[in-house]
Amino acid sequence: DEVKDGVHTFASDTEAGVAVARSSTGAAEDAETADNAGASARALMRAIDLNLRPRDLLTREAFENAIALVMAIGGSTDAVLHLLAIAHAAEVPLSIDDFEAIRRKVPVLCDLKPAGRYMTTDFHRAGGVPQVLRLLLDHGLLHGDSRTISGRTLAETLAIIPGEPDPQQAVIRPWRDPVHSEGSVAVFRGNLAPGGAVAWIAGITSRSLTGPARIFDSEQAALAAILDHRIHAGDVIVIRGQGPQGGPGMCALMIVTSILVATGLGHQVGLITDGRVSSDPHSLVVGHITPEAAVGGPIALLQESDSITIDIDHQRLDVQLSEADLASRQAQWHQPAETAKPGAVLTKYAKLVSSASEGAVTR
Numbered sequence: 001d002e003v004k005d006g007v008h009t010f011a012s013d014t015e016a017g018v019a020v021a022r023s024s025t026g027a028a029e030d031a032e033t034a035d036n037a038g039a040s041a042r043a044l045m046r047a048i049d050l051n052l053r054p055r056d057l058l059t060r061e062a063f064e065n066a067i068a069l070v071m072a073i074g075g076s077t078d079a080v081l082h083l084l085a086i087a088h089a090a091e092v093p094l095s096i097d098d099f100e101a102i103r104r105k106v107p108v109l110c111d112l113k114p115a116g117r118y119m120t121t122d123f124h125r126a127g128g129v130p131q132v133l134r135l136l137l138d139h140g141l142l143h144g145d146s147r148t149i150s151g152r153t154l155a156e157t158l159a160i161i162p163g164e165p166d167p168q169q170a171v172i173r174p175w176r177d178p179v180h181s182e183g184s185v186a187v188f189r190g191n192l193a194p195g196g197a198v199a200w201i202a203g204i205t206s207r208s209l210t211g212p213a214r215i216f217d218s219e220q221a222a223l224a225a226i227l228d229h230r231i232h233a234g235d236v237i238v239i240r241g242q243g244p245q246g247g248p249g250m251c252a253l254m255i256v257t258s259i260l261v262a263t264g265l266g267h268q269v270g271l272i273t274d275g276r277v278s279s280d281p282h283s284l285v286v287g288h289i290t291p292e293a294a295v296g297g298p299i300a301l302l303q304e305s306d307s308i309t310i311d312i313d314h315q316r317l318d319v320q321l322s323e324a325d326l327a328s329r330q331a332q333w334h335q336p337a338e339t340a341k342p343g344a345v346l347t348k349y350a351k352l353v354s355s356a357s358e359g360a361v362t363r
Contacts, residue, residue, distance in 0.1 A: 008120075009075035010082050015129040016066045017057050017148045021157065025124040043149045050151045058090040061143035065133075065154065067099055068141050071106040071183025072132050073123075074115065076279050077198045077287060080185060081250075084359030096196045096357050100187040100315075106141055107178030108202050111171055115203030115281035116179065118171045126171035127161070134161040135175055179203075188286055190317040191326065192272070192298045192308070195290030196357040200279030201312055209270045209284050210309040211236045213302050213319070218242075219253045226259050233268035236308040240299045241336065242275025243292030244360040248350035252276040257283050270310045272317065274299055274356070284310050286317050288356040294336065295355075301329040 011024040020043050023036040046052075063083060070079045080099055087094035109132055111117050118126075136142045137158055144155030165172040173179055184202035211234040216222040222239050225231050237256070244250045253273060257280040260266045266282035274292035277285055291297030298319065302308075307320040319326075338347055352362040 009070060009073070009079045012073055012075070012129050013066045013069055013079060013083075016069050016133065017062050017146055017154060018054075019149065021130045022124070022128050025120050025128045027121050027124070046151060047149055052147070052149070052151055055090060057147055057149065058086065058092060059146060060092050060094070061146045063087050063092055063094050064098070064102060065136075065142050065146055067102045068106050068136050069129070069133065070185060071103050072108060072136055073110045073129075074108045074112055074179070074184040074202045077185050077200050078252075078276060080198050080288065081276070081356060081359055084357075085361050086359075088359050088361045096187050096198070099185060099198075102141075103183035103186060106136070106183045107175075108180040108182075108184055109135060109173050109175070109178055111173065111179050114279075122169075122171045126169040127165055130158060130161045131165050131172050134158045134163060135165070135172075138163055139175055186312075186315050188315045188317045191321070191323075192302075192317045192319050193286070193289045194298065195355060197272075197286050197289040197317055199286045199312070199315075203281040204284065204312055205281075206267050206284050207312045208310060209234070209236065210307060210320075211270060213238050213304060213306040213308050215240070215302055215304050219256055222256055223259055226256070226263060226265070231265060231269060233265065236270040236272065236310065238299065238302055238308070239271070239273040239275065239277075240293035240302070242273055243290075243294055244353040244356060245350045246274065246292055246294030246336075248294075248346045248353070250276055250356065250360055252278065253287075254278050257285060270308070272299070272308070272310065284312070286310060289317070290355040290357040292355065294350070296330065296333050296335065298326060300333060301326055303329075 015024050020039045026033045066083055084094055137144050146154045148154055148157050150157055164174055180202055184200055186199050186201045188197040188199055214231060214235045215238045219239055222237055253275055257278050261282045270284040272286045274289040277287040289299050293300035309318050354361050354363060
């Protein structure tokens with residue numbers, strides 16, 4: 001889910017403070033990439049000389065900068081997990097609500113695939129991450145006094161970057177003409193996701209869908225149903241048991257959205273899951289649903305043909321059941337058997353891991 005036809009959200013995000021400028025988007029065979037390897041080594045040695053430690057860089061302000069960058073480049077949902085987990089390790093308070101608050105302030109400035117027209121190499125030539133950071137800084141959406149791996153502040157690092165993108169390119173838009181008015185990764189709530197869920201909404205044209213639940217406990221089972229023509233326009237595919245505990249490990253559902261598009265169902269069905277899922281501009285997809293099925297979250301209580309609504313504009317994910325109906329099903333729910341062998345590493349992991357809304361960190 002991180003890689004968007006070559007654009008890697010989290011690699012790009014490191015340039016907000018912990019990696020050298022322009023090191024995340026160059027083509028592998030370019031001489032500049034080798035130069036950046038040397039620059040990275042020199043930056044690391046300089047940081048040692050300055051006694052600059054990870055905790056000096058990983059501040060609350062730095063995480064807010066990173067979130068703003070994710071939104072501006074049209075980044076993917078996995079960035080939520082990564083940043084929450086790193087913030088936890090750095091003992092910095094951060095929640096999914098912080099992502100939503102920043103998303104509403106930050107426009108998508110980059111016309112990048114899969115929803116847009118351009119590739120990573122185009123983005124790099126257009127100015128890359130530093131150009132986007134400069135735009136965010138000049139419009140008050142970055143903490144310019146945050147320290148970077150260079151030992152300088154972010155504002156000092158960006159001082160040499162033009163205030164406006166090159167008008168001869170169309171990859172990075174000027175502030176007055178964004179690709180989308182708000183950021184790419186939205187937090188959803190509802191009676192199916194009381195703990196939150198996330199969706200990539202940049203460029204999604206289908207804004208809502210209400211349809212019958214088609215329930216599967218694995219991606220393979222869902223794929224078989226799609227290829228066997230048992231999924232129809234208007235259905236909402238539910239793939240559950242894929243969360244941090246249920247997987248265990250929260251594996252990425254990498255194939256199902258591509259198959260939906262290939263079979264002509266991309267714009268016609270919905271997909272929800274407690275796992276990770278590849279974002280796609282052609283599909284209504286909501287992932288990272290919490291609480292997950294393995295702990296008895298509402299997604300575990302769904303039955304075939306329940307009516308589910310995915311509402312992009314209101315960021316809602318709901319099943320048309322009353323609280324009493326859900327409570328009755330909850331009382332009859334039984335935790336599924338462990339899929340890993342007793343004593344296995346993943347079995348131990350499942351007992352220790354937190355929810356996706358907390359970064360899927362171990363306790």
